[in-house]
Amino acid sequence: MARCCFRALAVFAGAVLACAGVVLGDDDAASLTGRVSPQIALTTYPADSAFQEVFGSTSTDSAVDARFVFRAERNRWSLDVDYQLIGVYGDRLEFTRELPAELRILFPHLPSDRTRLFDLTYVFTDSGKSAALQRLDRAAVGYATEHAVVKFGRQAITWGNGLIYNVMDIFNPFDPAAVDKEYKTGDDMLYGQYLHSSGDDLQGVMVFRRNPITEDVEADQSSLAFKYHHMESLSEYDALVAQHYGDPLLGAGMNYNIGGAVWRGDATFSFGEDETVASLVTSLSYSWIWGGKNVSGLAEYFFNGFGQSNGCYSPACLEENPELLKRIARGELFNLGQHYLALSAMIEIDPLFLLTPNAFVNVADPSALFQLVFQNDLRENLLLWSAINIPIGANGTEFGGAATSVPELFLSAGPSASVQLVWYW
Numbered sequence: 544m545a546r547c548c549f550r551a552l553a554v555f556a557g558a559v560l561a562c563a564g565v566v567l568g569d570d571d572a573a574s575l576t577g578r579v580s581p582q583i584a585l586t587t588y589p590a591d592s593a594f595q596e597v598f599g600s601t602s603t604d605s606a607v608d609a610r611f612v613f614r615a616e617r618n619r620w621s622l623d624v625d626y627q628l629i630g631v632y633g634d635r636l637e638f639t640r641e642l643p644a645e646l647r648i649l650f651p652h653l654p655s656d657r658t659r660l661f662d663l664t665y666v667f668t669d670s671g672k673s674a675a676l677q678r679l680d681r682a683a684v685g686y687a688t689e690h691a692v693v694k695f696g697r698q699a700i701t702w703g704n705g706l707i708y709n710v711m712d713i714f715n716p717f718d719p720a721a722v723d724k725e726y727k728t729g730d731d732m733l734y735g736q737y738l739h740s741s742g743d744d745l746q747g748v749m750v751f752r753r754n755p756i757t758e759d760v761e762a763d764q765s766s767l768a769f770k771y772h773h774m775e776s777l778s779e780y781d782a783l784v785a786q787h788y789g790d791p792l793l794g795a796g797m798n799y800n801i802g803g804a805v806w807r808g809d810a811t812f813s814f815g816e817d818e819t820v821a822s823l824v825t826s827l828s829y830s831w832i833w834g835g836k837n838v839s840g841l842a843e844y845f846f847n848g849f850g851q852s853n854g855c856y857s858p859a860c861l862e863e864n865p866e867l868l869k870r871i872a873r874g875e876l877f878n879l880g881q882h883y884l885a886l887s888a889m890i891e892i893d894p895l896f897l898l899t900p901n902a903f904v905n906v907a908d909p910s911a912l913f914q915l916v917f918q919n920d921l922r923e924n925l926l927l928w929s930a931i932n933i934p935i936g937a938n939g940t941e942f943g944g945a946a947t948s949v950p951e952l953f954l955s956a957g958p959s960a961s962v963q964l965v966w967y968w
Contacts, residue, residue: 571615571616571617571618572614572615572616572617573613573614573615573616574612574613574614574615575611575612575613576612576967576968577609577610577611577612577967577968578609578610578612578965578966578967578968579607579608579609579610579965579966579968580607580608580609580610580723580963580964580965580966581605581606581607581963581964582605582606582607582608582961582962582963582964583603583604583605583961583962584603584604584605584633584959584960584961584962585601585602585603585959585960585961586598586601586602586603586604586956586957586959587600587601587956587957587958587959588600588601588602588955588956588957589944589955589957591938591944591951591952591953591955592944592952592953592954592955592956592957593947593949593952593953593954593955594954594955594956597634597638598634598638602633602634602635602638603633603634604631604632604633604634604635604636605631605632605633606629606630606631606632606633607629607630608627608628608629609627609628609629610625610626610627610680610726611625611626611627611628612624612625612681613625613626619686619687619688620684620685620686621684621685621686621687621694622683622684622685623681623682623683623685623696623698624679624681624682625679625680625681625682625726625729626677626678626679626680627677627678627679627680628675628676628677629654629675629676629677629678630673630674630675631653631673631674631675632672632673632674633672634672635650636652636653636672636673636674637671637672638650639651639652640652640669649871653666653669653674653676654676654678654728656678657753657755658752658753658754658755658764659697659730659731659751659752659753660731660751660752660753660760661682661697661731663678663679663682663697664676664677664678664679665677665678679697680697680726680728680729681696681697681698681699681729682696682697682729683695683696683697683698684696690737690738690739690740691735691736691737691738692734692735692736692738693733693734693735694733694734694735695732695733695734696731696732697729697730697731697732698729698730698732698734699714699715699726699727699728699729699730700714700732700734700746700748701714701716701727702714702746702770702781702783703781703794703796703809703824704781704796704797704798704807704808704809704824704826705807705809705824705826705843705845706807706826706828706841706843706887707719707826707841707843707845707885707887707901707903708824708843708845708847708878708883708885709809709824710794710809710810710811710822710823710824710845711770711781711783711794711796711809711811713766713768713785713787713792713875714727714730714732714748714750714766715727715728715729715730715874716874716875718877719877719878719885719903720877720901720903720912720914720932722916722928722930722961722963723928723963723965728874730750730752731750731751731752732748732749732750732751733748733749733751734746734747734748735747735748741774742774743771743772743773743774744771744772745769745770745771745772746769746770746771746772747767747768747769747770748766748767748768749765749766749767750765750766750767750768751765752764752765752766762786762789763788763789764788764789765788766785766786766787766788767785767786768783768784768785768786768787768792769783769784769785770782770783770784777799777800778797778798778799778800779797779798780795780796780797781794781795781796781797781809782794782795783795783796783811787813788869788873790813790814790815791813791814792811792812792813792814793811793812793814794809794810794811794812795809795810796808796809796810801827803829803830803831804827804828804829805827805828805829806825806826806827807825807826807827807828808823808824808825808826809823809824809825810822810823811823813848815866820848820849820866821846821848822846822847822848822849823844823845823846823848824843824844824845824846825843825844826841826842826843826844826885827841827842827843828840828841828842833890836890836891836892837890837891838888838889838890838891839888839889840887840888840889841885841886841887841888842884842885842886843884843885843886843887844882844883844884844885845878845882845883845884845885846881846882846883847876847878847880847881847882847883848881849864849866849867849870849876850867850878850879850880850881850882851864851867851879851880851881852881854880854907854908854940855946856879856880856939856940856941856945856946857945857946857947857948858945858947858948859948861879867879878905878941879941879945880905880907880908880941881907882905882906882907883903883904883905883906884902884904884906885901885902885903885904886901886902886904887899887900887901887902888900894920895919895920896917896918896919896920897916897917897918898915898916898917898918899915899916899917899918900913900914900915900916901913901914901915901916902914903942905936905940905941905942908936908937908940908941908942908943909936909940910934910935910936910937910940910941910942910943911934911935911936911942912932912933912934912935912942913932913933913934913935914930914931914932914933915930915931916928916929916930917929917930924966924967924968925964925965925966925967926964926965926966926967927962927963927964927965928961928962928963928964928965929960929961929962929963930960930961931958931959931960932958932959932960932961933958934955934956934957934958938953938955939953943955944956
């Protein structure tokens, strides 16, 4: 079956040039900005890790991501295009290429548009430890009035009140331990919003997806969702109704000011063929001055209704929970268990240097991932992120390392560190 492929990228790029050079007049607005972001990560592996046989005691992975952001506006129309040029070099790239499809769920390879409506990704090369590709991560046309917005194309949307875990953000949420959360991965969708004069708004999205086997656009692979947002003087409320990958989904959320703190929360109910699964996130955040430093603290509880209730995370145990594996493969979930507590505090050491210690705790194991994130504003338009990750837990736990079919061998990783430089232009 014929499918929109990389030719669509070239056609869209031509349309951008046409808009920039021909369509736009003196009174219209257009901008071209972007960022270039090189990064490198080092991961260690304990002696009883199955990854020792693949990487040895350490693995190193690096990448460069150049993003060009074009936006044009004319009257009520807008055009957004984000072009990415990505180069990758590392041990994990070679490792994930050889993995069977069922293991790529836990260890993804390169970005792919296999299930999206438009194939706007082209891989120049992918061999050995290196790969290079280009893609359009945003490509959307919009029309806006005083109270309504409609956009079609590749775009990103974020819903929900979770700050680390987010049960209502069903469209490409961030990994809770991600350091760079500036750009979400875009999806091909029709988006609409109606804004009431009271401040309330209604949003609706239709996300088009293809069956990965037949490549046909199918309803049970796509999503249709509506969210209503209501505002009060000290609180806000959300209601979600969706059909997501063939399953009805209902959700409700709120955030409420309590003195100087903010209490947030969301709950969702997914109605599958065999059972109804509830998930929940709730948090309390507060800002204060400690030792002359500005501090923003957060405590967040997450109940993952699709997670393993028995604490077994081996590949054999996970195979018995296909609903969890589906959501991990789709990039909706990143955790294997059910009960989590996240603690975070962003400390402003000085206006140009932020220190953020994080703890992601599986309270049922128990095991945890401790993280230190450093953000340095080196100079105007130049930012440095660095992070240290330390997993803690016994063998067989989520962060200590899941068991394998080989006795005394685990899917475990030791401490890791990453550095990312971001130059904005």
